[in-house]
Amino acid sequence: MQVTETLNDGLKRGYTITLPAAELDAKVQQKLTEAQPDIEMKGFRKGKVPLSLLKRQFGPRLIGEAMQESIDGALSEHMEETGDRPASQPDVKMTNDDWKEGEDVVVSVSYEKLPDVPELDASSISLERMTVKADEAAVDDALSSLAETATDYEDKDGAAEEGDQVTIDFVGKVDGEAFEGGTAEDYPLVLGSNSFIPGFEDGLKGVKAGEEKAVEVSFPEEYQAAHLAGKAAVFDCTVKAVKKPKPAEIDDELAKRFGAEDLEGLKGQIRERLEAEYAQAARSVTKRTLLDRLDEAVSFELPPSLVDAEANQIAHQLYHEEHPDDHGHDHGEIETTEEHRKLAERRVKLGLLLADIGQKAEIKVTDQEMTQAVMNQARQYPGQERQFFEFVQQNPQMRQQIQAPLFEDKVIDHLFEQTKIEEKEVSKEELEKAVEALDEE
Known part of the structure; x- marks a missing residue:
């Protein structure tokens, strides 16, 4: 096999690889010889099928395999000899598209090689690293935020407001018919949490325990359930309780809730x-x-x-x-x-x-x-x-x-x-x- 350089410009490289017909034929013959003992064919005992017959039947496929293996091998050997590392997959093309069996195979290969990276003396580089101590104010702010996540709720008299929790039973209906997934009992909902579709929580502001209210809303046009998207709906709600938030005390009991002593x-x-x-x-x-x-x-x-x-x-x-x-x-x-x-x-x-x-x-x-x-x-x-x-x-x-x-x-x-x-x-x-x-x- 012959490899000839055709391009050497910066990092760009180009080569022509010529695979002689005799070398290709020898590789095909080798593959046939290796496979012959395991092949059975009508009219012949296992392992006794003539190579000429095997070549006629399997030759075209084996020629393709032999070509690919030879070219891959030549490329691998070339990379090892030169030390080139292609920046991306090399572009490999046959130059004689009208190739016929018995002719040499000529392939063009082009790629960009990765550059040689210069040595770096990192010890000559000076850096500055910021350090920050967590002061009491930052700790207290984080502690307050943590306490908010542990908020409890206690019953209140009067109407529900933003931040209050209402416990409700509800049945959602579209065109007067209840729809799947639109019913719940004893559901705790914090007004202002935006956990329901737009308008639902606003519709419950002002309700009191024991009241019933029909909340009218419209599902968003891009709602995840396609059969409800953009539809007008009515939720018949029964308010069982209205509770106001009771901030958690920042004390040892709170600490224990979060796994601290x-x-x-x-x-x-x-x-x-x-x-x-x-x-x-x-x-x-x-x-x-x-x-x-x-x-x-x-x-x-x-x-x-x-x-x-x-x-x-x-x-x-x-x-x-x-x-x-x-x-x-x-x-x-x-x-x-x-x-x-x-x-x-x-x-x-x-x-x-x-x-x-x-x-x-x-x-x-x-x-x-x-x-x-x-x-x-x-x-x-x-x-x-x-x-x-x-x-x-x-x-x-x-x-x-x-x-x-x-x-x-x-x-x-x-x-x-x-x-x-x-x-x-x-x-x-x-x-x-x-x-x-x-x-x-």
Whole structure:
């Protein structure tokens, strides 16, 4: 087999691979010989079918297999010899479309190779990491919010108001007929919770215990149950109780409801949670600074195909953010701007750099880390966790989407260990401003 270079321009490479007819025929003969002992055919004993007959029957398929194996082998050998790593799947085409058996096979191969990434001395990079202590005011605010979730309700005299809880029996009807799922008994509903369709909770404001009221509403046009969407409905309600909220006391009893021994223990848990949240936010700020430093520190040629693909993806994403009502993909071609390309170049460069650093440091995502990440995402689909697991297992692209950020975070942590990081204590407000600045960039 002969490999001839036809293009060497930057990262672009092109080759012609010639597979001699004799070599192809020998490979086919080898396949036939290997298969012959197991083949039975009418008129012949098992393993005694002549090779000429086998070639006549199975030859065309085996020629195709032999071609593919030979070309794949030549490409693999070429990549190993040159050290090239294609940025995407190489483009492989037969140049002699009118090929006939007995002729040489000539194939053109073209691809963009991944660049050689320069070495990076991370120890020369200096970073600043914000630290925030959870003060008493922040702990008290979080404690008050927690207490709100533990609100109880007690009977009240008088009419129901916003925030009150009403206990009701109701029957929903459309065109005078009760519909499935529109009936309940002893249902506790907090007015203002927006847990029912628009208008229902407002219709119960002012009711008293023991009253009956017909609440007239209309289902939204995009209601999930298509047979009810846009329909006018009447809910016949019987009010069994009206209760006002009774805020939970912030004391040891509240702490025990949330698994702490006492109030001080609960405050300690809240403080730890807040400081963990602050640390995660601070890490995001430090990570952005690190990526900025890396972007400035290294420069190398980027594969145009990767930059083009990333720029197109950025433009497409921004289009849909600006046009949230356009859910389809029939919006025509979206032009990329210089801004899109600059951002794409940064992302591609940093992606290749982090991948190279991770590979040289032998950083890997463990099966346990991958399983945990899949479990975390599966929780977003209650009742369908098993189906989500199976989908991920059968979808390599989905696995890559989950694995990529895990790998990146491990590489970032690896770089943090090598850089010079100075801790700087700041206020919660200063950290919030720094995080807001990330979203604006």
